[in-house]
Amino acid sequence: MNLFFNQETKLIRGCKANDRHAQEGLYKLYYAEMLRICFRYVKSDVLAYDALSMGFLKVFQNIEMFDPKKGAFGAWIRTVMVRSCIDLGRREARFKEIDSNDNEIDEVFIEPSVLDKLFVEDLLNLVRLLPTATQLVFNLSVVEGYHHKEIGVQLGISESTSRWHLSEAKKQLRLMINTSIIDKPTGHKHKL
Template identity: 70%
Template sequence: MKLFIKQDAKLINGCKANDRQAQERLYKLFYPEMLRVCCRYLKSNELAQEAINSGFLKVFQNMNAFDVQKGELGAWIRTIMVRSCIDLGRKEAKFAEVNSQEEIEDIFIEPAVLDKLFAEDLLKAIRQLPVATQLVFNLSVIDGFSHKEIGEQVNISESTSRWHLSEAKKQLRVMLAPVIKSIDKPTENQKGR
């Protein structure tokens, strides 16, 4: 464990010194996980790639602000990536203010249903949501932000955040219904048993 901490410190110090080799190592080390984060937030691979490039640029520009005593490097980079996705998503999305509580419905999706889905099915369905709705869904469900925090981050009201989450759940239920039905259907081999 101490060896990893020393390597991590060496990598961080190299990046702080603008060492291109250290920056390349850091990029390669964190790229796969950060790409997954960006793909979850954005509709296309191109937008995800744009967010990751923007995010890593911010990481390298602000490396001197990173304090090893205050947190873990991966978490710090992930926060920057999520914020890059929010910034890009905000440009892509048009948030309509929703003030009526009547339009907000809480839709429950059985955990057993989610267990049957493959990650690709979920990601594909989430990416089909409107940009604003997808962004709120990810911030709320995946990252656990409150509606107040989401509102502050994307400059919308809490009720608008709630509406987008409700809308995401409605749309996902409709989109995933055929996938769930196909999972529940017995195959020819299973019918004969």
Template identity: 60%
Template sequence: MNLFPKSLTKLIDECKSNDRKAQESLYKHFYAEMLSLCFRYLRTDELAKEALNIGFLKVFQNITAFEEIKGELGAWIRTIMVRTCIDLVRKELNFNIQPISAQEEEIFIEPTVLSKLYAEDLIKSIRKLPDATQLVFNLSVLDGYSHKEIGGKLNISESTSRWHLSEAKKQLRILLTPPNKQIDLPTENNNKTT
């Protein structure tokens, strides 16, 4: 369904009047995009669907506060969804991690590795990260928030945010490296001469 500006304005007005058909149309229009966003932030499909439903409930409860002059509806809904995901993740997170030192080097993931992955495979790899690390990675890399903004949203320091991003990159590099390309670390048995 394509929503043109005039029909979108009418749809928003109808949603503000609690019109169920308009709410259903709005839900259907943004469903796939917002569910995809929730899948990125949450570890399980069930939690992602829960976040989606809670988020849309918030949308409909607060749509009277939405003003078209101030921004685009999709961006407004996206902000609500991200905040809802953060709230769900935050319930179970523990950010008591040692902050990264300023001198620590950024971990690089080869673009060729990423280009070979399907989006679903990439999401599965991201979901394997610890909750706090996954959340910071999503906010920074996928949604473009700065470490200062992430710190403000999650009540953590910028250095803790940097640590989680660095840790995510390290872990993803391991997860995304094909098994035949992984380097074996020397062990005591490998160092003996025969």
């Protein structure tokens, strides 16, 4: 058995027993990974930290519900964090019903030379510039792999509204990439 799994199992047992040291250990173990998820879903660093705190509170309050037979703890905590971000984003977002036609999707071409200059941090910053509702749908669809029906259920919107927001996100991101990254110098650490 690997060391990480043993440590995680011990911390989960301690958290179920309401041991503060185990809670602190679990928090430290998953802090960085969960914060990255929160940064992807919300508009500002302040909201990301709010979502992280809200998520860990839910984790500690509901840790008894985690069942290792149903899946890995990492996947469970990730789901809790994503839902916390969605809850926070739903309060920020203003969804309006939109009837989308898949044939209406506007494709904007991105020059390959532009993509060579694009970095992970750049893309994250551009996604955070999207309107809140559009950002939520983009993350749930592209990053998490949810289908429009599932997104609609989670956000309380129709499938066509979800499709419209995804199309709008892609269109806006392409335009932002084409206009803002063309002359950007290289030098970031995490190139895509």
